[in-house]
Amino acid sequence: MNEFDIVVIGAGPGGSIAAKVAADNGYSTCFIEKEKLDNGGRYKACGGAMAWELIEEIDYPEDKIGRVIESLELHHVDGEDFSKKGKGAVVWRDIFDKFLTDLATESGAILKDDEQMMNIKKVKAGYQISTRKDEYKAKYIIAADGVSSPTLKLLDWPFFKSQDVILTITKEMNTSKSYIDKILGSDTVHLFFGIKDLIPVGYAWLFPKTDKITVGWGNQIDLVKNSRKEFEKFWMLPFVKEALKNSTLEIFKPHLIPVGVRPKLYEENVFAVGDSGGMVDPISGKGIPYAMMSGQIAIETIKSCEKKDRLDKLGTTYEKSLDRRFLNILKAKRIARDKIFKDDESLKKFLRLWEKHRASEIVMKKLLD
Template sequence: MDSIIIVGAGPAGSTCAETLAKNGFQVTIIEKEKLPRYKACGGAIPKEMLDKFKIPSEIIQRYFNSLTLHHIANNIVIDRKGEGAILWRSDLDAFLTQRASNSGARLEENTSVTNIIRKKTGFEIKTTKGDFKSDWIIAADGVNSTVLRLCGWRKFLRNELALTITHEIALSKQIIEKRLGSDQLHIYFGKQYFGTGYGWLFPKKDVISVGWGCRLPDIRNSNQQFQEFTEMVHDQIKGGKLIKKAAHLVPVGVRSIYRDRIIAIGDAAGFVDPLSGKGIPYACLSGIIAGQVLKKAIDKNKLDEFKELYEKKLTQAFLTALIAKRDIQPEVYGSDENILRFMKLWQNHRSTEIAMSLWKNK
């Protein structure tokens, strides 16, 4: 049976490992951190994902039933229905990785990949804790993927990346609910503050995740823009204690997905919604799809068909929508008027529906 190394124990790597281990493969996850570990993330996931991935209620910080959309320039607030949950990524990732381990995947934590040498058959993977051998490598190591860099894949272009800044602000549950409601996510739009991005206040149980994000070419001065945003939401976060700060990139464009026994999944491939920055569901879905397609290709001994089938399944699941959103994103966020138009449409339609319609008329 082929051996597989998955680099990265985020949602992409762990769901892929679980899928492959359940199908009898020898899978090792190499993760540079020790789980559970903090990961900058709003931690919002849609209800469908809770059900599909059987996420237990014990790791949920808060359920939400609506999104409150704030249009700053026009001082307009729109409520949109939207169900889901907020979690700490430390909890979600530890849970998914434990489930992969329970299915038979081996986890090597505190282990960083430092070099990859292609052998006649398979790979030798050098890490901070020794060498590993495998027939396949799955790059699930996020937006700055070391695996793909070492294997010579192209980097994300500047306009395929957004910068985010997050502050985690601790406050009591009562104060959070008084200021933000008990089941709402707050999203802020405005060219001046966010360029081609947006800001958010996502309430966990007793912490508000304050976030700001914008595509790299459109940033005026990230620290200043973040500061201006926090001043604007001062009444919501005042008196809170800053417990964590982080800056992190998000891919907003898809790069290659496969080359010669190296498979990219999740953020490493660029599977993030360019309009919303949502990436957890696509990380999980791509992990599962990669695992299923790999099993099929190996079982049928048709490895040359892997790429085509992987791309086809991704396209059916979400890839076309992400590409459409990437193409219309600059226009949707191009002016306060366009943002308002999008917000109004989003109130009653799914963002994919709007994106596909705008894309077809482009």
């Protein structure tokens, strides 16, 4: 039996940061990932867009960036376009996630990749975790295994409401860098909106990377009637058709995004981190920084409650810290999302405001009212 203070399930951004911070703080830590990571990581359906501040904060090497971004073009299918300036980057998730995983192993966390967690049960003084290959025991569990979280399912935690789940389709299209630069611009990502004529609650996107375009579409799952047909409608928009002319399909992948907080984020030494807890911006779908922050906050919570000898406060401390750092804003954005996607007029009002303001400012200062 391999015994650890902390076992993290999943080596996405949430799991890797939790594993790194845990190891940095002297906890014996193991993180278990079902995918094989030795060949530079594995593909994950994701736009991979992030603010430049995050790139700087983690000292992410520039040669690992898919493209540096300076602006966001917001296209409404009615023909009205909006533009938002701001520096960011798009990254390939296999490379980005592997970078974070390496940080965790360098700090001393033990990575068990190519090992799927199959079962977890409560035992005396902790949990017993079974994978396809081995058995582990830990006092604390970090469930960082994504939106469907097999860990939380096995522990019978409630799932998200259907209004809080977005179904996405991603296609990775091969093209050439010069064609991307000509049609999409060398430093611009494009988002497409339209409640009546495109997507009732969500948006679609073209994210240029080096010589590929990540094409994505996401709609609230209970409003999807025929995802392939609805995706096709986006594909047939003249601008999109032109951008994807002569490109070839490399990868096709559906995936879910949670856009509301899971009904429970902590119970009996188990912490929901990142997508497993629904820590995603409900308006933009951005989840990478929140996964990373929640991984860090979960470990800081363990450390501070142990220090104060107040293990009875683990749940409230975790939830309060999440709220203070970012979750209160995401919760307010979840309420605002219903207002923004009420009709095309409200949506355009938001897009107009978004040109000049951060989405959090629009929501917290109630600029939509």
